[in-house]
Amino acid sequence: MLTIDxxxxxxxxxxxxxxxxxxxxxxxxxxxxxxxxxxxxxLAYTLGGRPGYEVTGGTATFDGANLLDMDPHERAAxxxxxxxxxxxxxxxxxxxxxxxxxxxxxxRARGEKExxxxxxxxxxxxxxxxxxxxxxxxxxxxxxxxxGGEKKRAEMVQMGIxxxxxxxxxxxxxxLDIDALKIVGAxxxxxxxxxxxxxxLITHYQRLLDYVKPDFVHVLAAGRIVKSGGPDLAxxxxxxxxxxxxxxxxxxx
Amino acid sequence: MTALPTRKDEAWRYSDLEAVASVxxxxxxxxxxxxxxxTAHHHLLQDAPDGAVAVHDYVITIADGARCDFxxxxxxxxxxxxxxxxxxxxxxxxxxxxxxxxxxxQVLEIVTxxxxxxxxxxxxxxxxxxxxxxxxxSYLGKIAVARDAQxxxxxxxxxxxxxxxxxxxxxxxxxxxxxxxxxxxxxxxxGELDKAALFYMASRGMDPATAKTLLLRSFVAGVFxxxxxxxxxxxxxxxxxxxxxxxx
Numbered sequence: 001m002l003t004i005d006x007x008x009x010x011x012x013x014x015x016x017x018x019x020x021x022x023x024x025x026x027x028x029x030x031x032x033x034x035x036x037x038x039x040x041x042x043l044a045y046t047l048g049g050r051p052g053y054e055v056t057g058g059t060a061t062f063d064g065a066n067l068l069d070m071d072p073h074e075r076a077a078x079x080x081x082x083x084x085x086x087x088x089x090x091x092x093x094x095x096x097x098x099x100x101x102x103x104x105x106x107x108r109a110r111g112e113k114e115x116x117x118x119x120x121x122x123x124x125x126x127x128x129x130x131x132x133x134x135x136x137x138x139x140x141x142x143x144x145x146x147x148g149g150e151k152k153r154a155e156m157v158q159m160g161i162x163x164x165x166x167x168x169x170x171x172x173x174x175x176l177d178i179d180a181l182k183i184v185g186a187x188x189x190x191x192x193x194x195x196x197x198x199x200x201l202i203t204h205y206q207r208l209l210d211y212v213k214p215d216f217v218h219v220l221a222a223g224r225i226v227k228s229g230g231p232d233l234a235x236x237x238x239x240x241x242x243x244x245x246x247x248x249x250x251x252x253x
Numbered sequence: 254m255t256a257l258p259t260r261k262d263e264a265w266r267y268s269d270l271e272a273v274a275s276v277x278x279x280x281x282x283x284x285x286x287x288x289x290x291x292t293a294h295h296h297l298l299q300d301a302p303d304g305a306v307a308v309h310d311y312v313i314t315i316a317d318g319a320r321c322d323f324x325x326x327x328x329x330x331x332x333x334x335x336x337x338x339x340x341x342x343x344x345x346x347x348x349x350x351x352x353x354x355x356x357x358x359q360v361l362e363i364v365t366x367x368x369x370x371x372x373x374x375x376x377x378x379x380x381x382x383x384x385x386x387x388x389x390x391s392y393l394g395k396i397a398v399a400r401d402a403q404x405x406x407x408x409x410x411x412x413x414x415x416x417x418x419x420x421x422x423x424x425x426x427x428x429x430x431x432x433x434x435x436x437x438x439x440x441x442x443x444g445e446l447d448k449a450a451l452f453y454m455a456s457r458g459m460d461p462a463t464a465k466t467l468l469l470r471s472f473v474a475g476v477f478x479x480x481x482x483x484x485x486x487x488x489x490x491x492x493x494x495x496x497x498x499x500x501x
Contacts, residue, residue: 098467
């Protein structure tokens with residue numbers, strides 16, 4: 001579904017990703033872990049097409065198309081979802097309005113029929129209840145006045161409504177208490193654990209992986225994947241730390 | 254006034270004086286009077302055709318205990334000017350909601366002079382401007398509080414959004430206060446569209462035009478919320494949305 005080959009990029013002229021390669025197939029859940037400053041969020045933003053994240057080399061192919069050629073909204077319409085570590089607040093625009101415009105823009109881009117008001121509300125209700133988010137929250141402006149946990153839950157409701165093929169979730173577990181973590185984990189499984197879907201989880205900690213079991217775990221350090229393995233690798237990292245597992249010189253590079 | 258205004262004339266400081274000359278002398282102002290204890294609603298949709306020059310002057314008298322709500326959507330012509338000269342009686346209220354949406358070379362302005370002549374009168378003015386291209390949008394708001402007009406409570410909230418570096422927004426509050434127990438608040442900001450919000454919206458699938466229009470709609474939302482007549486509100490809102498779509 002997603003093939004990244006030798007990807008390099010710069011932000012303000014500074015090299016962050018230094019030859020990152022990764023292949024994700026349909027039906028798989030991958031976790032990327034790594035120390036601070038390794039380039040985890042940069043990878044997410046670069047795949048999402050955030051302005052200022054300049055690709056200087058390598059390729060990223062999504063469902064056979066050149067992902068790096070597409071504008072951010074085209075990537076979304078192609079089935080990519082980017083979960084934000086810090087979801088953006090948009091005063092004056094309700095969640096419902098935001099999501100309906102987003103979903104219908106995607107549908108227009110794909111040549112599908114747009115949802116009318118009633119159809120959309122039914123869909124939103126269903127997905128909100130899946131994540132235990134009150135419908136009244138969805139009537140409020142996007143992320144304004146939401147707690148950290150509510151923002152992450154709202155992100156998952158967005159994911160449920162937009163129904164992407166591939167979700168790249170950047171530290172979706174940060175700012176969540178244990179109960180919220182369970183709900184969000186169950187949400188990710190319900191929405192994305194399907195044979196034709198895939199997930200790239202970016203996280204600091206093993207604890208989210210207790211709820212969303214990854215098929216593959218990768219260590220990202222100094223802009224590259226330096227080690228890959230199965231779910232056990234995450235436990236080993238949690239136990240022994242990055243420096244011991246991949247070498248202090250790799251972490252510091 | 255019979256002589257053409259000049260740049261030195263404060264109320265015409267940002268105007269397109271050439272355009273003004275083409276329609277000089279201007280027709281006399283429309284006079285509105287709100288009788289004691291009454292409530293009046295007025296609105297103006299200034300949507301003159303491209304290239305036209307439109308000047309609308311109002312002189313409004315609000316009697317004791319009366320209320321006047323005025324809504325303006327200023328979007329048409331190459332020069333569109335709306336002026337309100339309002340005199341407030343004892344314990345009366347004046348409320349203005351105005352939006353200026355300009356593109357191309359348009360020069361659009363709202364100029365108000367509020368005279369709080371008697372005690373206990375209140376006034377509120379909310380102005381939102383969105384400007385693209387080489388357009389200029391101006392709000393000049395003068396509030397004069399007479400010596401006897403104690404307990405006056407007046408506010409001006411002025412926000413402008415510039416979509417291009419070549420667009421101009423002017424906001425000029427002018428307070429002239431002779432009483433000593435009054436509240437006069439004014440705030441003015443000029444900004445651009447939030448880039449983080451635009452990327453967030455794009456990442457959810459919104460094309461740039463859809464995302465910008467949604468943000469701009471939320472920016473002017475609220476200006477016309479207090480329009481009492483639903484048909485009028487819908488007319489103003491749909492004209493505003495149509496203009497916004499031309500702006501992005």
